[in-house]
Amino acid sequence: MAASKTTDRVFELARPAAEALGLTVWDVRFVKEGASWYLRIFIDKPEGVGIEDCEAMSRAVDPLLDEADCIKQSYYLEVCSPGLGRELTRPEHFTRFLGEEIRVRLIRPKDGKKEWTGRLTGYDGGVELEAEGETYRFEKADISRVNLKDDDF
Helix, strand or coil, X not given: CCHHHHHHHHHHHHHHHHHHCCCEEEEEEEEEECCEEEEEEEEECCCCCCHHHHHHHHHHHHHHHXXXXXXXXXXXXXXXXXXXXXXXXXXXXXXXXXXXXXXXXXXXEECCEEEEEEEEEEECCCEEEEECCEEEEECHHHEEEEEECCCCX
16 A cells, blocks of 8 residues: 555544544654654644643554555554644645644755745645735745744754
8 A cells, every 4th residue: 555545544544543542643744764664643633732632542542553454564553642743734724724834845846045034924736924024825836845933944
């Protein structure tokens, strides 16, 4: 199964388990690092995520993943918080954080800059950002990543 189909399937499996625990699934990533595969499920809740939440989610989702058997190779399951400088990847992330300060990293420089910081003013697949009194638009194909602004970014 392709990585994107795997993450979509895991997202759907994990969502009800997360909701039962008072959590939301922020994102799912299935990545190879060195010789090992990692399935990372990022969880969130309004008051912030603690280690107890990660443990509870791991215990809840592990048997669901075993039963669904949607990942053929061996992998390590990690459940974690998206953090303060969380990456925005899904349309609902951008909607939730309209008006917030974000950082956009581009694949290639625009106006001599590869990194832009400003207020998220719109999202329709592309990102609109207000910075230095101007509005800038970045197309999805030109973006490397978008994160909430965090001083530790």
